[in-house]
């Protein structure tokens with residue numbers, strides 16, 4: 374099913390909006406406000422936008438990304454990255470990102486982006502990271518501390534800068550950066566190509582996740598977790614390749630699937646994005662429910678709020694519609710996300726004890 378067959382701008386139940394949420398997988402360059410893109414494009418002289426009408430631009434992104442292919446999904450980012458090349462633009466976009474997530478009830482967010490994609494107008498890698506961090510701090514301040522945001526620095530799988538970005542991550546950790554990731558086209562770019570980056574992170578005791586099991590199957594997840602040492606998996610839905618479901622509903626797990634489940638390797642699941650890239654057919658048959666029932670460390674995420682035309686609340690609502698979930702399931706997903714956050718343990722505990730549990734109890 375294509376998203377365009379689906380009603381846009383999903384109405385969301387009031388309790389879903391109020392529920393405390395945590396997002397581990399949200400791309401900064403996939404979540405800009407459409408009106409901000411239009412303004413920044415005018416200011417920096419970028420003439421490539423498909424339209425200058427913000428509402429039409431939002432629809433354009435979602436439709437263009439709804440292609441059935443990860444490669445075509447990724448092409449849309451040329452327009453967002455084009456307007457993310459100055460300190461002011463990055464700071465503004467990061468501050469608005471924190472505000473938008475907080476307005477949607479997100480209390481903890483890890484937001485990722487690839488610093489190497491923001492160097493076209495002369496910024497250095499360090500300046501990019503400083504600008505985004507300043508924006509996140511400003512956004513947290515504007516929301517009165519309702520949200521905590523940490524950055525993940527992404528290395529692009531088709532380029533050769535991952536070691537440099539891993540070093541950048543280590544240099545900026547404890548100053549707003551919580552970890553590292555690799556993203557981009559999965560086919561032809563296996564994670565082990567970036568082994569030196571992962572080895573540097575391991576030696577430096579630094580957190581990382583890897584996009585895997587989105588466009589390629591379980592072998593990509595195996596490489597990400599067992600060869601590269603990822604603590605979490607971005608998407609990971611194709612772990613179903615290693616699970617056999619029988620007619621009576623029981624399931625057998627292969628060794629990799631068992632390893633992920635038994636070690637609570639968190640899966641950063643992004644249902645709407647999966648429908649667009651062809652990693653899943655529709656919400657009702659999305660593997661998230663099977664994985665949850667089997668005891669995997671499932672977390673629910675947006676991936677790209679603009680490009681996928683979604684929010685955390687809308688992802689929750691899609692799951693309610695498809696599987697009839699109530700608040701207890703979302704409390705599970707949210708708790709699993711905070712437990713898998715790249716934060717010191719006492720901070721994770723504080724978010725669960727002071728924000729998540731009381732928030733769900735009050736619904």
Ligand SMILES: O=c1[nH]cnc2c1ncn2[C@H]1C[C@H](O)[C@@H](CO)O1
Nearest residue numbers: 400402450485486487527556557584
């Ligand atoms: O879901 C994804 N899979 C692989 N790469 C992705 C996904 N969403 C965004 N990206 C890419 C495009 C962005 O420019 C980059 C850094 O955020 O990460």
Ligand SMILES: [Zn+2]
Nearest residue numbers: 556584607676
């Ligand atoms: Zn992603």
